[in-house]
Amino acid sequence: MGPARISLPTSINGFSYADISKELGITKASLHYHFPAKAELGRSLIERYCNAFRGALLEIESTDRDPRKKLRRYAGLYAEVLRRDRMCLCGMLAADYSVLPRPMQDAVRAFFDANETWLSSVLEEGRKRKVLRFRGPPREEARLLLGALEGAMLVARSYGDVSRFSSSADRLLQDLSAS
């Protein structure tokens, strides 16, 4: 009898059973008990990350009213990650999207969707309150923001230069401010 699952191409995007099990202080085999296959382990990692991010967005929602401030804090989340010399997990995984197992692909998109939805609602609110100005549907502007911030983060990290990110983020938000 053949194996029930086919092994994935080695080391999908830098994290492995060895890495994680060592960090948890257990063995690879034990980790396999909880997450039989890489696809599920990866999906769980992404969902964990996504939930933490959602938490941060809720925090922003509950402490700030001004849509402009919300966007500034949203960009601040990215800058914070960069400052620790790290990169958005989903931005990284998106680079290898085509070779990810389906469950991980779905989780990455769910992260993007969540960001897009949150941004859309903030943009819509800002437009209603006449503090933000942009053309077309909020969803399109949200997609522009999400992509632009992820990309700015990606490039800025290659230069180890947070200000490179902040400069782009500031320009984007400035363009949104109703004068």
Added chain:
Amino acid sequence: MGPARISLPTSINGFSYADISKELGITKASLHYHFPAKAELGRSLIERYCNAFRGALLEIESTDRDPRKKLRRYAGLYAEVLRRDRMCLCGMLAADYSVLPRPMQDAVRAFFDANETWLSSVLEEGRKRKVLRFRGPPREEARLLLGALEGAMLVARSYGDVSRFSSSADRLLQDLSAS
């Protein structure tokens, strides 16, 4: 005696001696004759890609005068890659920047630098001719454009949706048009 080189962590970002040698119709060992270590193989790949891209930029320079048109064609290069369901090589590699060998890191940054420089000169020209409008130094706007397009590409490919990229690109260029 130990080995002269230390092996890199397996499979840096999806391309391998096996992949490339198969495509070339030779063996891995033969490929190692031309590129002893992965760092040099990777650097060569990136430089090849970078040169092809520079060629495309020169082509744009030599056939179009209007800076707005140049930018539209620049964004068109990205869209073309996306249409083939592919992604910018350097955008992909930037995601794993921190674990790339130095020669590959340098080559990735050289690609970004080249793009930034080209965009800067187009933006500056557009401002002089009063067909483009933006705040601050051209270099900063160029960085915003580069990051935003790379990021839009990254996200759009996760959805297999070119229009998602084009929509963001159009918005960016629209904002630059002097009204």
Added chain:
DNA sequence: GTCTATAGGTGGATAGAC
């Protein structure tokens, strides 16, 4: 649930024949 041990595969890299 956690462990040891191992299978089976792929990765980069080298030795040596031709």
Added chain:
DNA sequence: GTCTATCCACCTATAGAC
């Protein structure tokens, strides 16, 4: 220059003892 053969490290995944 290209080949076969091999090495060692690491990967995902499983079997089976405790």
